[in-house]
Structures are given as structure tokens and as C-alpha cells.
Amino acid sequence: MFVSLEPCSHHGRTPPCVDAIIAAGVGRVVVGIGDPDPRVSGKGLDTLRAADIQVTVSPSDEEARSVDPSYFRHRETGLPTVVLKYAMTLDGSVAAADGSSRWISGEESRADSHRLRARMDAVVVGAGTLRADDPLLDARIDEAGRQPRPIVIAGSEPLPGSARIWERHPLVISAIDIPIPAGDLAVVASRDGLPEPVSAARAIADSGYYDLLLEGGPLLAAAWWHAGLVSSGVVYLAGKIGGGKGVSPLGGLFPNVDDAKSVRIIAVIQIGNDVRIEFE
Amino acid sequence: MFVSLEPCSHHGRTPPCVDAIIAAGVGRVVVGIGDPDPRVSGKGLDTLRAADIQVTVSPSDEEARSVDPSYFRHRETGLPTVVLKYAMTLDGSVAAADGSSRWISGEESRADSHRLRARMDAVVVGAGTLRADDPLLDARIDEAGRQPRPIVIAGSEPLPGSARIWERHPLVISAIDIPIPAGDLAVVASRDGLPEPVSAARAIADSGYYDLLLEGGPLLAAAWWHAGLVSSGVVYLAGKIGGGKGVSPLGGLFPNVDDAKSVRIIAVIQIGNDVRIEFE
Numbered sequence: 001m002f003v004s005l006e007p008c009s010h011h012g013r014t015p016p017c018v019d020a021i022i023a024a025g026v027g028r029v030v031v032g033i034g035d036p037d038p039r040v041s042g043k044g045l046d047t048l049r050a051a052d053i054q055v056t057v058s059p060s061d062e063e064a065r066s067v068d069p070s071y072f073r074h075r076e077t078g079l080p081t082v083v084l085k086y087a088m089t090l091d092g093s094v095a096a097a098d099g100s101s102r103w104i105s106g107e108e109s110r111a112d113s114h115r116l117r118a119r120m121d122a123v124v125v126g127a128g129t130l131r132a133d134d135p136l137l138d139a140r141i142d143e144a145g146r147q148p149r150p151i152v153i154a155g156s157e158p159l160p161g162s163a164r165i166w167e168r169h170p171l172v173i174s175a176i177d178i179p180i181p182a183g184d185l186a187v188v189a190s191r192d193g194l195p196e197p198v199s200a201a202r203a204i205a206d207s208g209y210y211d212l213l214l215e216g217g218p219l220l221a222a223a224w225w226h227a228g229l230v231s232s233g234v235v236y237l238a239g240k241i242g243g244g245k246g247v248s249p250l251g252g253l254f255p256n257v258d259d260a261k262s263v264r265i266i267a268v269i270q271i272g273n274d275v276r277i278e279f280e
Numbered sequence: 281m282f283v284s285l286e287p288c289s290h291h292g293r294t295p296p297c298v299d300a301i302i303a304a305g306v307g308r309v310v311v312g313i314g315d316p317d318p319r320v321s322g323k324g325l326d327t328l329r330a331a332d333i334q335v336t337v338s339p340s341d342e343e344a345r346s347v348d349p350s351y352f353r354h355r356e357t358g359l360p361t362v363v364l365k366y367a368m369t370l371d372g373s374v375a376a377a378d379g380s381s382r383w384i385s386g387e388e389s390r391a392d393s394h395r396l397r398a399r400m401d402a403v404v405v406g407a408g409t410l411r412a413d414d415p416l417l418d419a420r421i422d423e424a425g426r427q428p429r430p431i432v433i434a435g436s437e438p439l440p441g442s443a444r445i446w447e448r449h450p451l452v453i454s455a456i457d458i459p460i461p462a463g464d465l466a467v468v469a470s471r472d473g474l475p476e477p478v479s480a481a482r483a484i485a486d487s488g489y490y491d492l493l494l495e496g497g498p499l500l501a502a503a504w505w506h507a508g509l510v511s512s513g514v515v516y517l518a519g520k521i522g523g524g525k526g527v528s529p530l531g532g533l534f535p536n537v538d539d540a541k542s543v544r545i546i547a548v549i550q551i552g553n554d555v556r557i558e559f560e
Contacts, residue, residue, distance in 0.1 A: 089540055090515055090559060091529045092372020100537040225523055235370055237517070239545045239559060242534030243505055249371045254522030257380040260369055265519045268548060268555050275548050277555055279370060279519060 004032035004064040006057075009043040018047040028054040032064025036075040070121075070210035073231075079198070080205035082229045083120070084214045084221055085113065086249040087236040087274075093246025094218065099132055101247075108272030109236040114140045116234060122149040122171070122209040126220035127159055134164050137215070149209055153200055153220055154178060156193040171207060173200045197227035218251035225250055232280035233263070239273035284312040284344040286337075289324040298327040308334040312344025316355040350401075350490035353511075359478070360485035362509050363400070364494045364501055365393065366529040367516040367554075373526025374498065379412055381527075388552030389516040394420045396514060401489040402429040402451070406500035407439055414444050417495070429489055433480055433500055434458060436473040451487060453480045477507035498531035505530055512560035513543070519553035 007017035007029070021029065029048055034057065035041060048055050058064060065072050070081040086094050087105035095101035103110065117123055118139035125135065130152055137150040150165050154174035161181050169183040175190030186207065189199040201224070204212060214224055224230055235249075254260070267278040287297035287309070301309065309328055314337060315321060328335050338344060345352050350361040366374050367385035375381035383390065397403055398419035405417065410432055417430040430445050434454035441461050449463040455470030466487065468479040481504070484492060494504055504510055515529075534540070547558040 088372055089534075090513070090543065090557065091534075092368055092374075093528070093534050094372075096534045096537045096539065098536050102537060104537060104540070222524055225521065233370075233521075237557070238540075239543050240540040241505065241513075241530070241543055242537075242540045244502055244530050244532035244534040245528045246534035248373070248525045248528075250521070250524050252524035254369075254371075254373050254376045254524040254526035256378050257376045257382060257384060257522075259376065260384070260518075260520040260522045262553070263370065263519050263521055265550060265553055265555060268550050270545060270548050273542070273545055275545060275555070275557055277370065277517070 001026045001028070002030045004067045006031050006033065006035040006040055006042075006044045007048065008035065008037075008040045009047045010039040012039070016047075018044050018051075021048065022051045022053065026053060028056070030056045030058070032058050032067075033061035036072060074205050074210045078202050078205065079229065080121075080201050080210050080212045081231045082124075082201065082212045082214050082224060083116075084225065084230045084233040085116065085235075086216060086221070086233075087113070087238060088249055089238050089240045089242040089246070091241050091243070092248065093242045094216070094249045095247035096242060097244075097246050099247065101133075104240065105236040105238045106272040106274050109238070109274040109276065111141075112271055112276065113234075113236065117148050117213055118143075118145060119211070120148045120213040121211045122151045122204065123213045123215055124151045124153065124204070124220075125215050126153045126217050127155040127157070128219065129215065129217040130163055130165060131160055132217070134160075135215075136164055136168060137170075138168065148213065151204060151209070151212070153195055171204065171209075173203055194223075197224050197229055201227075201229050216249070218248060222250040222252045226252075232266075232278065235277045235279070236271070237275040237277060239275075281306045281308070282310045284347045286311050286313065286315040286320055286322075286324045287328070288315065288317075288320045289327045290319040292319070296324075296327075298324050298331075301328065302331045302333065306333060308336070310336045310338070312338050312347075313341035316352060354485050354490045358482050358485065359509065360401075360481050360490050360492045361511045362404075362481065362492045362494050362504060363396075364505065364510045364513040365396065365515075366496060366501070366513075367393070367518060368529055369518050369520045369522040369526070371521050371523070372528065373522045374496070374529045375527035376522060377524075377526050379527065381413075384520060385516040385518045386552040386554050389518070389554040389556065391421075392551055392556060393514075393516065397428050397493055398423075398425060399491070400428045400493040401491045402431045402484065403493045403495055404431040404433065404484070404500075405495050406433045406497050407435040407437070408499065409495065409497040410443055410445060411440055412497070414440075416444055416448060417450075418448065428493065431484060431489070431492070433475055451484065451489075453483055474503075477504050477509055481507075481509050496529070498527060498529060502530040502532045506532075512546075512558065515557045515559070516551070517555040517557060519555075
């Protein structure tokens with residue numbers, strides 16, 4: 001039997017895999033990588049060996065790790081993998097000065113961003129975006145499939161009770177116990193009355209969401225960026241010029257040019273009349 | 281004899297071409313396109329025909345026009361061809377909030393932007409950029425060649441007498457008669473004390489500079505953009521995140537998303553860890 005990850009030896013969402021392997025009479029198991037989950041971590045292999053099954057572990061774990069890098073990231077750091085996403089004019093605005101932003105990017109980019117959502121465990125927005133855009137945060141793609149969980153990072157004010165998001169049973173992260181019409185609430189450590197970014201991200205991952213798409217708004221994006229939570233990003237650069245100052249993708253200040261952080265541009269493609277840039 | 285442009289029949293920087301053609305005893309001249317310059321416009325062809333030279337004009341002038349599109353643009357509209365250029369972080373800043381901008385883009389992009397300058401007749405900046413960056417506006421490339429003329433659009437305050445630009449004998453465009461240490465001064469129509477954009481552009485083209493690289497700053501870029509003077513643009517998008525609000529490529533406001541103008545993205549390439557986007 002060839003498996004990428006060490007078979008588990010504990011009762012999680014499913015019974016132990018090792019019991020099923022032993023019962024099936026498998027003679028040899030080749031494992032890509034050991035499971036960093038402390039409930040498994042070597043115990044799976046030990047159980048197989050104790051049942052006289054020959055066990056071989058790959059000397060190189062990179063390929064096995066690449067099957068689900070976010071799983072390893074979470075088990076090793078407790079943190080989710082966060083992809084920052086925004087759509088911006090060619091002159092750097094994610095919204096006009098009045099906050100309007102529909103539609104900066106073209107139809108093809110928007111379709112692409114729904115495919116991006118479909119690959120994620122959850123889509124994260126701040127309360128400001130919830131109020132301004134009333135989004136559903138679902139993946140509108142043809143193929144039926146698992147939808148990302150909507151996650152709202154609550155501010156200090158009550159969330160709008162009539163928002164469409166409640167239909168989708170969001171996970172709400174708040175620094176205080178607040179009433180929500182539907183979904184789940186996780187209360188985490190506070191920083192100035194708002195959920196402290198690392199605590200918020202950790203709470204989301206602990207709820208089982210490892211791959212997050214961070215869609216803004218700018219203040220949330222900046223808070224998570226400066227907390228070092230952003231693993232990579234997708235920028236849709238629209239073939240449009242706003243012609244003046246609008247809203248920047250990240251809120252707060254960019255004080256001095258030396259404060260800029262280098263990222264690695266890993267993919268650039270044209271989508272319709274937009275450009276999609278991936279960085280990490 | 282095959283020529284792309286109708287041979288001239290007037291004394292400009294050189295004597296009439298038609299006289300030389302007639303004197304050389306050429307029997308037939310095939311012309312790509314008639315010269316829109318009112319001093320020529322058909323008179324060149326007429327002179328050749330009057331000298332019993334057989335003249336054929338191409339039925340399709342597109343290829344001949346593409347040899348020097350800016351010449352035709354100027355002769356037909358009186359305006360230069362303006363390429364807007366800026367280097368911006370992935371989150372939309374051409375400079376940090378304190379105005380610092382060295383170096384947002386990488387070394388390869390900067391080398392590319394010098395090659396871009398080398399293809400231009402002139403490089404245009406505002407007085408603010410002159411004060412902030414003290415630029416030379418030259419093309420620092422290995423191949424020796426004609427350098428673009430530096431052009432400064434003056435504001436209402438005196439220009440710094442110690443700026444390095446004076447070494448390069450700039451053309452200064454001003455709405456008032458101001459003393460300059462070196463170079464040439466053209467006084468044009470005023471709008472709020474600043475050179476009115478179309479008059480400024482026309483004066484530059486009338487001085488023989490048809491291909492201009494507009495390098496900012498943001499207020500000048502916005503004024504020329506909103507005056508409809510920008511024909512195309514080159515954006516160097518750096519593999520950097522400023523992490524907050526800095527300086528936008530265009531000054532003034534982007535009031536509402538409907539005020540954004542669509543441009544066509546015509547080329548996208550990765551240069552080092554930056555992305556170069558051309559639009560028109």
C-alpha cells in the first residue's frame with residue numbers, strides 16, 4: 001500500500017486508519033511523510049510495525065508535503081495559510097474615494113476569483129466590507145462542490161442583522177461576545193477592541209479552515225499583512241485608470257520606502273483586459 | 281526610388297528633397313504616404329510629376345505611417361505623443377507617504393526605463409519632481425546615442441537654481457516669464473497659474489519633440505491624463521508591498537468607480553521581480 005501521509009492511529013472524524021490496514025491484511029506500507037499531528041506523529045507507523053507490517057518512509061518528503069501544504073503549515077505552526085486577494089485599477093485603487101468599487105475588474109477576472117474561492121476552505125472579510133458590499137462570499141462556478149465558509153472579522157460595532165451573509169451561516173470572529181442571527185461565533189483576544197490578527201487566524205484554523213482567502217477591506221488586510229499572516233497573494237490589475245487617489249488595497253500608512261517588503265512574483269497572466277499577478 | 285514619405289518641396293532643416301531627386305535623374309518614385317505637413321502636402325508629388333517623373337502612391341498608407349506615427353499625430357493634431365510612465369508597488373504606491381521612492385522598482389526595470397527614455401524625444405517632469413528627486417532625466421544606456429531633451433513644467437514658484445537638470449539645458453514650460461539658469465523657456469497659457477496642459481504639450485511638440493515620456497509627479501500626470509493628452513503608458517509594478525497608503529500615481533481624486541476610464545492592456549512581461557505593463 002502506498003500512502004502520501006502516515007496512516008492515523010487515533011479516533012478523529014474517522015476511526016484509526018491503521019486498524020483498517022491491519023484488518024485488510026496489507027503486507028507492506030510505503031509512506032510519503034510522517035503526520036506532524038501530535039495525536040499521530042510516529043504512532044501510526046509504530047502500530048503498523050507492531051502488527052508485523054513492513055513500513056518504508058520516503059527519504060524525501062517534499063512531494064508528499066505538496067499534496068496539502070496548508071495541513072502541514074497548520075500542524076507545525078497552528079496558523080492557516082492566508083491568500084490576500086484584491087482587484088485594483090492600473091493606478092492603484094481598489095475602490096474610488098467614495099468607496100464604490102463595482103466593478104473594477106472585468107468579467108473574466110471575476111470568474112477567475114470565483115474559481116479561486118472554490119479552492120479555499122473559507123473567505124474572510126471585515127465588518128466594513130460586510131456593511132459596504134453585503135457580499136455572499138460564495139464561489140459562483142458551474143461545477144457544484146463544497147463552498148468556502150464565509151468568515152467575518154467583527155469590529156466593535158454590531159453587525160447588520162439584515163446582511164445576506166447570515167443565509168450562509170458564517171463563522172464570526174469577535175473580540176467580545178456579540179449576538180449573531182446565524183452561524184458560529186468565536187471570541188478571541190482583543191487588540192484595541194478588534195480581534196487580534198494572530199489569535200483570529202489561529203481560531204479559524206482550529207475550526208478546521210486551513211486555506212483562507214482574505215478579501216479585505218483595507219484595514220483588515222493591512223492588520224493581517226503586518227502581523228505576518230499573509231502567505232501569498234493574488235492581484236487582479238484592471239485595465240482601468242481611476243485618474244486620482246481612491247482607496248488603497250492596504251489601509252494605514254506606508255511611511256517610508258524602506259518599509260516596503262519584497263515579495264516574489266510567481267505568476268503573471270493576462271485575463272481578458274486585466275492582469276492577474278500571484279506573489280508569495 | 282522607393283520612399284515611405286512624400287519627398288518635401290520646401291526649405292526646412294534641409295533643402296527640398298524633390299530638387300535632389302530631379303537632379304539625380306530618377307525616373308520613377310514610389311511613395312508610401314503623402315506628407316500631411318501643409319508646407320508639403322501634395323506639392324512634393326506635383327513637383328516630381330511636373331519634372332516628368334512617374335509617381336506612384338501606395339493605396340494603403342498604414343505601413344508607411346507606422347514608421348513614425350508621432351510625426352503624423354503631430355502634423356494632424358498639433359499634439360505630441362505622450363507615454364505616461366510610473367513605477368508602483370504591488371499595493372499601488374509610487375512613493376511612500378513621506379515622498380520617498382528610491383528604489384521602488386528593481387534594477388532590471390530601471391535599466392528598461394532608461395532604454396524607454398532613449399527611444400523618446402523628451403522626458404517631462406513637473407517642478408515638484410525636480411525639487412524632490414533632482415533628476416538628470418537622461419538615458420543611462422551603454423549604446424551612445426541622442427539623449428532625450430529634459431523638459432520641466434514649472435509651477436508658480438521659482439525653480440531651484442542648483443538643480444542638476446540645468447547641466448542638460450532643459451526646455452522649461454511656464455505660465456509666466458521666469459528666469460532660468462540655462463536652457464530654453466516657453467511661456468504658454470495659464471490655468472490657475474500653472475501651464476495649461478494642452479498648450480504646454482503643443483508648445484513642446486512645436487519645438488520639435490513629438491515623443492514624450494511623462495514621468496510625473498502625480499499632479500502633472502493627473503492634469504495631462506484628464507486633458508486627454510496621454511496616448512499610452514508603461515507601468516513598472518514592483519514585487520513589493522508598501523503595506524499602507526503612500527502616494528498614488530495620479531494626484532487629485534478618483535471620485536466614483538464610474539469615473540475610471542478603460543485602457544487596453546497591450547503587453548505584459550516580467551522584468552526581474554517586477555511586472556511591466558503597457559497600455560494604450
